[in-house]
Amino acid sequence: MNARAEVSKVIFPFHGGVHPPEHKDESSQTPIAAMPVPRQLVVPLHQSIGNIAKALVAVGDTVLKGQMIAEADGTVSAAVHAPTSGRVVAVGPTLVPHPSGLPEHCVTIESDGEDRWIERNRFDWRNAEGRIIRDYLRDMGVVGLGGAVFPSHLKIGGARDGLDTLVINAAECEPYITCDDLLMRERAAQVVEGIKIVQHLLQARQVLVGIEDNKPQAAQAMREALKNAAINFPADVVVVPTLYPSGGAKQLIKLLTNIEVPSGVRSTDLGVQCFNVATIYTIYRALEHAEPVISRVVTITGNVQRPGNVDALIGTPIADLLAFAGDKPGSQAYIYGGPMMGFELPGTSLGLSKAGNCIIAKNGALFPEKPVEMPCIRCGKCADACPAELQPMDLYWFGKSKNFGKAQERNLFDCIECGACAYVCPSNIQLVDYFRFSKSEIWAAEKAKKAADQARERHEFRQFREEREKREKAERAAAKAAARTEASGGNVAEAADAERAAKIKAAMERAAAKKVEAAAAQTASDSVTPIDPDAVSVPMGQAAIAPTSNEAPQAVESAAPALDPEKAERIRAAMEKRAAEKAAAEAMSPEEKAAKEAEKKAKIAAAMERAAAKKAGQAAQQQPGE
Amino acid sequence: MLKVAAALIPGIATYTYFFGVGVLVQIGLATVAALATEAFCLRLRNYPIKPFVTDGSAIVTAWLMALSFPPLAPWWMITLAAIMSIALAKHMYGGLGQNTFNPAMVGFAIMIVSFPAQMSHWAAPLGLAPQSLDAAAQLQWIFTGHLPAGLNFDAVASATPLDTVKTQLMQHTNMLTILHEKLFGGIGGIGTEWITAAYLLGGLYLLQQKLIPWIVPVTFLAVLGGMAGIFWLVDPQHYTSPLFHWFSGAAMLGAFFIVTDPVTSPTTPLGRMIFAGLIGLLTYLIRVFGGYPDGVAFAVLILNLAAPFIDQYTQPSVFGHKNRKKAGAKA
Secondary structure: OOOOOOOOOOOOOOOOOEOOOOOOHHHHOOOOEEOOOOOEEEEEOOOOOOOOOEEOOOOOOEEOEOOEEEEOOOOOOOOEEOOOOEEEEEEEEEEOOOOOOOEEEEEEEEEOOOOOEOOOOOOOHHHOOHHHHHHHHHHOOOEOOOOOOOEHHHHOOOOOOOEEEEEEEEOOOOOOOOHHHHHHHHHHHHHHHHHHHHHHHHOEEEEEEEEEOOOHHHHHHHHHHHHHOOOOOOEEEEEEOOOEOOOOHHHHHHHHHOOOOOOOOOHHHHOEEEEEHHHHHHHHHHHHHOOOOOEEEEEEEEOEOOOEEEEEEOOOEHHHHHHHHOEOOOOOEEEEOOOOOOEEOOOOOOEOOOOOOEEEEEOOOOOOOOOOOOOOOOOOHHHHHOOOOOOHHHHHHHHHOOOHHHHHHOOHHHOOOOOHHHHHOOOOOOHHHHHHHHHHHHHHHHHHHHHHHHHHHHHHHHHHHHHHHHHHHHHHHHHHHHHHHHHHOHHHHHHHHHHHHHHHHHHHHHHHHHHHHHHHHHHHOOOOOOOOHHHHHHHHHHHHHHHHHHHHHHHHHHHOOOOHHHHHHHHHHHHHHHHHHHHHHHHOOHHHHHHHHHHHHHHHHHHHHHHHHHHHHHHHHHHHHO | OHHHHHHHHHHHHHHHHHHOOHHHHHHHHHHHHHHHHHHHHHHHOOOOHHHHHOOOHHHHHHHHHHHHOOOOOOHHHHHHHHHHHHHHHHHHHOOOOOOOOOHHHHHHHHHHHHOHHHHOOOEOOOOOOOOOOOHHHHHHHHHHOOOOOOOOHHHHEOOOHHHHHHHHHHOOOOHHHHHOOOOEOOOOEOOHHHHHHHHHHHHHHHHHOOOOOOHHHHHHHHHHHHHHHHHHHHOOOOOOOHHHHHOOOOHHHHHHHHOOOOOOOOOOHHHHHHHHHHHHHHHHHHHHHOOOOOOHHHHHHHHHHHHHHHHHOOOOOOOOOOOHHHHHHHO
């Protein structure tokens, strides 16, 4: 019973950790039992971190076992499937096993008792591209079964040039839970097949399976399975001491590889990727047997007659699971997950989710009432136990005094909420609750700040737009007025035009004459230094092009929001203005031209400065929000 | 907390053996006064009385203070000190876990500053003085201030070893001559050396139970001993040995029971080391160069003030934040 596997020689302990009573023997003595198909299944659609899957079925639809009933919504999401064949009787918010206790979207299926599979075709993953495999896993609803339910397809294919170490998390460090232990004992060969697949997909150079020393049988089974499987990569079972929370991904990576994954960095970037052993098993079932994730092994223990592990369909009502294990009177509540990180279920009608590794019927004998919370005396026991090497007593003070900024400064967000601090606290302070409170307050504040920033930006843009429209209106009015005066004083304009036209003609003639002269000079004598014709046309070209490029943005900007007739009019006005300017430029003396050029340049510079100032202002607004 | 009280029992027993029943009277008075004050304050503050009165913290405070008092001090002094320490140093700061200063040391310090004469009236260890007081006479003295006819307090009184060394040195007596007085035993004073050894025993029990961090007593004693050692090696005529300093006065009591108070000391490992080391340094300086024979109480109070500051600057690095710069450079 209490036999221990020999701890591997090369491990790299993490700081802290606790060793609560294991309570694993109660549920690890019997083989995994197959749970009969329940009459009704309540399948939650929020089965992974990220977006809730989008329902594909409606009330009254008949579904087959393995049929997709909800598809992944976006990248961070995974599909959900019908665990058995039957009829959809409800789609909508129902209570789900989630700490919030809030109802979420579920699909309720009434089983037809036939358990008929949908037609399945084996996926030829060996000849498929990485992207296709990832999509396939997403559509098979493969998520991390260790509890975090992170969509697995996101963890495959990140490494460009192969991975150093693939870590298989089989530590199962929480007390009471034995589902991974039993899975490895009974299905080690299939787990190893899964390891082979993931190793291949990630091109991992070595595989390390981390198992706590309180599971000698599982360690033995895995060792034998690895030996029997034809593997062409180094793989080893590493037995680690039983010390909660060695099953935390970062803690296990440290234990096995001595790599301390820095805060905010993904382990993949350091050449390590960690998968829960049950997830590996489902990847194998999905890729080799075209089986979506519709069932899982769950430990039912505590105050029940037959504690043990059950292979249950996702969506099986908790009440059915408890009845299967023989619910005993006197249970005060049911814990979903382990005693350290789990939470009390809001009821027993809700359906099992993919995250559900354990259900503990809680009674007074197993979980004595916690004594009253006493003041913190700063004894520092929590800091000794903290695997993240935080100073929980300080974070507690900061949280209690709502000094959240300070808590954040002291790395509150590196807390993994393992509960080791609360476990050792001699004053019975529920430290993790305070940390969750602080975190949620910070998140709420950030959200509120973002909303306020957005509102302010919108308001400022509105002000800007109103001002611009006002200005444009004024400009239009001025243009109209100008047009009117032009029409009334037609003679004056005509005279001016004639004069201008004459000037243009004269200028053009001069240019043509020059050109002819140049050509004549060139043909007349080869010894004469040739005159580059471009040199002549450049000033003209500049004069012609520059105003256009200067006016264009203004014209476009003012034209965009205007109505059609006005727009046309304004465009005409702009064109006229440009033509006039062009003519004037051509008629100008070089000095005048230079002056005009300088003025233009100054205008451009001013506009650029304005734009830069605006940009800087925007950046300044955005920064604090980030 | 009750384990801490239990760890004090060998010290109390030895103390009583050498100095008589007066020790127990002081402890009893302190305990009653402390608990009564605690209950009263909790009531005033609308706190549940039972969980706090039974947590043992007031008892430990009372005992530590009583053990630093002269065994024959008048009853009202220890009572007043206990009330002060609980009401003033503890509850006025917000109660358990909130106090800045070590309550026991506050009570002691107030008394030694206010009543220096009474606080230095020590009786000689049993059998050393020309006359000694029996239990009845001790009780009579503590509660009434009178002695049975024919007895004079001066006849039973004696300075403490630390005090003796200090005053005699001021009269330019040679250290060897001083230490040859019959007040002194092999290491410290007769009796005192055994009492401090008993505290050490209790302290080792606390260490074994992992109730106190080992770094605190070790650093404190190392710095105290180190300072004493340097001066002693340079001039043994005028300075006493590290052993004398360890086994005199409140060194052992302080090392294991007072400096280790978690509420008033830093929480980071490095911070605790700095805290304990500075207390050791200050204790030595006050003992040798200061105006009081012993320096533990004042050294502790001064460093209590600095504890939050020390914490601020000794924050250990968090998992995943080590080599931050290196990781940043790589990325």
